[in-house]
Amino acid sequence: MRTTRKGSVEMPAFVRQLVKETEKRVSSFFKVGGRGGAEHMQGEGEEVIPSPYLDRPVLDKLTEEGCSRWGLTYALGSMQGWRANMEDYHNCVPQLGAGLADWSFFAVFDGHAGNQVAQYASQHLLNQVLATGGIGPEDHPDRVRGSFTDGFLHTDKHLLTAARREGWERGGTTVTSTLISPRYFYFANCGDSRAMLCRAGQVCFSTEDHKPYSPLERERIESAGGSVSLQRINGSLAVSRALGDFSYKGAENRPPTQQMVSPEPEVCVVERSPGDEFLVLACDGVWDTVSNEELCAFIRSRLRVCTDLRDVCSQVIDLCLYKGSLDNISIILVCFPGAPQLSAEALHQEAALEDLLKSKVAEIYEELSSQGEDPDLLSVLTVLANTDVPGLPPGGGLQSKRNCIISAYYEKKEAHNPTTPNVSVCIYIKLSQLLYQYYVISERVSIYAQSLNSSPYLSPGAWCFTVLVHSVNSSPYLSPGAWCF
Numbered sequence: 031m032r033t034t035r036k037g038s039v040e041m042p043a044f045v046r047q048l049v050k051e052t053e054k055r056v057s058s059f060f061k062v063g064g065r066g067g068a069e070h071m072q073g074e075g076e077e078v079i080p081s082p083y084l085d086r087p088v089l090d091k092l093t094e095e096g097c098s099r100w101g102l103t104y105a106l107g108s109m110q111g112w113r114a115n116m117e118d119y120h121n122c123v124p125q126l127g128a129g130l131a132d133w134s135f136f137a138v139f140d141g142h143a144g145n146q147v148a149q150y151a152s153q154h155l156l157n158q159v160l161a162t163g164g165i166g167p168e169d170h171p172d173r174v175r176g177s178f179t180d181g182f183l184h185t186d187k188h189l190l191t192a193a194r195r196e197g198w199e200r201g202g203t204t205v206t207s208t209l210i211s212p213r214y215f216y217f218a219n220c221g222d223s224r225a226m227l228c229r230a231g232q233v234c235f236s237t238e239d240h241k242p243y244s245p246l247e248r249e250r251i252e253s254a255g256g257s258v259s260l261q262r263i264n265g266s267l268a269v270s271r272a273l274g275d276f277s278y279k280g281a282e283n284r285p286p287t288q289q290m291v292s293p294e295p296e297v298c299v300v301e302r303s304p305g306d307e308f309l310v311l312a313c314d315g316v317w318d319t320v321s322n323e324e325l326c327a328f329i330r331s332r333l334r335v336c337t338d339l340r341d342v343c344s345q346v347i348d349l350c351l352y353k354g355s356l357d358n359i360s361i362i363l364v365c366f367p368g369a370p371q372l373s374a375e376a377l378h379q380e381a382a383l384e385d386l387l388k389s390k391v392a393e394i395y396e397e398l399s400s401q402g403e404d405p406d407l408l409s410v411l412t413v414l415a416n417t418d419v420p421g422l423p424p425g426g427g428l429q430s431k432r433n434c435i436i437s438a439y440y441e442k443k444e445a446h447n448p449t450t451p452n453v454s455v456c457i458y459i460k461l462s463q464l465l466y467q468y469y470v471i472s473e474r475v476s477i478y479a480q481s482l483n484s485s486p487y488l489s490p491g492a493w494c495f496t497v498l499v500h501s502v503n504s505s506p507y508l509s510p511g512a513w514c515f
Contacts, residue, residue: 081114082113082114083113084114087111088109088111089109089111091107091109093340093344095338098134099125099131102134102210102365102366104339104365105340105343106120107344108360109360111315111355117142118139118140118313118315118359119152120139121139121155123136127160129167132211133209133211134210134364135207136208136210137152137156137206138205138223138313138360139223140222140358141203142204142269143201144198147203147274150189150192150198151203151274154185154189156181158180158184158188159180159181160177160181161181162177162181164177164180165177174214175297178216179295182205182218183293185273185293187286190276193276199277200275201274202267202274202275203273203274204220204222204269204271205219205223205273206218206219206221206312207225210364215227215309216297216299217298217300220293220294221240221269221271222239222241222314222317225311226310226325227300227306228306228307228329229303230307230368231330234306236322237298238296240269240296241268242263242269244270250270250292253288256290263290270291271291271293272291273293278291304368306366307330307368308363308364308365310364311364312325312360313359313360313361315357316346318355319349319350319353319354324425325346327425328346328430329363331376331426333371335380339363342363343361345426346363347359348430348433349426349429349430352429353429383431387431387435388434388438390417391439392438392442394414394417395410397413411432414428414435415428
């Protein structure tokens with residue numbers, strides 16, 4: 031049982047990301063014989079390694095919510111972010127079938143080298159676990175543990191057949207999952223996605239990440255004929271347990287659980303309590319930027335000011351993005367009756383904080399302008415990051431209020447340099463931010479259509495162009511290096 035991510039407290043999140051990606055690039059460099067890695071044109075007929083990142087992030091979010099008949103509520107959110115492809119999948123089943131209607135299942139699948147394995151596992155893992163016959167109303171922990179392990183191994187076995195048929199041998203996926211019974215939480219984790227339980231305001235439990243440099247994992251890898259360098263298996267794969275990744279599972283005379291990459295989950299059982307508040311399952315795109323304690327504190331603070339769990343998930347995703355996450359970002363939030371509730375006092379404090387931020391942005395803008403500068407957003411953010419701002423959300427800090435800061439910046443910029451078209455631009459930038467944060471795509475289309483006919487400054491065509499350019503591709507969404515203040 032663990033509640034902190036070891037070795038990550040002192041190092042800033044964005045530095046950890048740079049180290050992580052530098053290791054990957056160095057590995058690629060040696061694989062191509064020192065000829066320039068991903069950027070090197072290797073000659074006619076030779077493969078060029080594509081960049082895993084986009085020039086600007088894909089910010090559209092997939093959200094979902096639901097509930098069970100016994101008081102559980104949940105929401106999920108996911109975003110492609112800076113990655114060239116979306117490789118995360120999920121499975122949310124708030125009520126299982128006949129005989130298990132008071133049981134729930136949630137899982138996050140973080141694919142790599144393609145999304146096919148993650149998609150396959152999200153569709154078949156639960157059925158394989160239930161097919162073992164060890165899960166029933168009697169709720170016996172030892173039998174459920176065995177069913178989880180067998181279900182993972184059976185899924186991996188069937189996946190091998192599909193992978194050979196479809197050409198997915200290089201792909202793989204991590205899995206973090208939780209089966210909730212009336213009495214227990216059953217956590218089954220395979221890889222470096224993570225599940226965390228918050229109880230009575232504290233992190234009660236979190237799963238262990240399976241990394242090649244962990245002593246027990248390294249021992250198995252080396253016994254199977256592999257090595258650990260650059261904190262990766264054979265200098266390449268950054269996780270030591272996963273479904274798929276069959277190129278690392280070919281050691282002869284060794285069972286599946288003793289290969290370099292093992293499909294065996296680590297299964298933990300935690301007894302439920304009236305103090306249980308919420309459960310989080312998320313990929314490493316979340317955990318690379320926030321610790322268990324930070325995320326627990328941040329979500330607790332958001333539950334006191336938000337009634338929509340989808341909004342809470344969206345704010346977590348934004349926080350991770352602004353703290354420097356370069357990966358796909360996916361989170362499932364499961365709340366229980368003991369979760370923090372909406373608070374009038376917290377709402378008042380939140381409003382006061384946003385007023386304070388707006389005033390500080392205005393002060394900084396005026397100060398920079400008085401020095402003969404035309405302050406850009408990054409300059410204002412940099413100064414604000416070194417300013418004392420009381421009352422920031424615990425675990426989130428200044429990054430969690432970045433959308434508020436962006437809006438305040440453009441309001442001040444327009445007030446300082448007023449022009450008729452820019453008033454409209456500012457209005458629609460803020461409108462777009464709100465639409466992207468709070469409305470699903472179908473609702474956005476309707477609201478956009480109504481707004482097209484009401485602009486006092488822009489024609490419909492100019493409005494479309496302005497909103498698309500400014501709300502998606504312009505300065506509010508800076509280069510990767512600018513996400514950290």
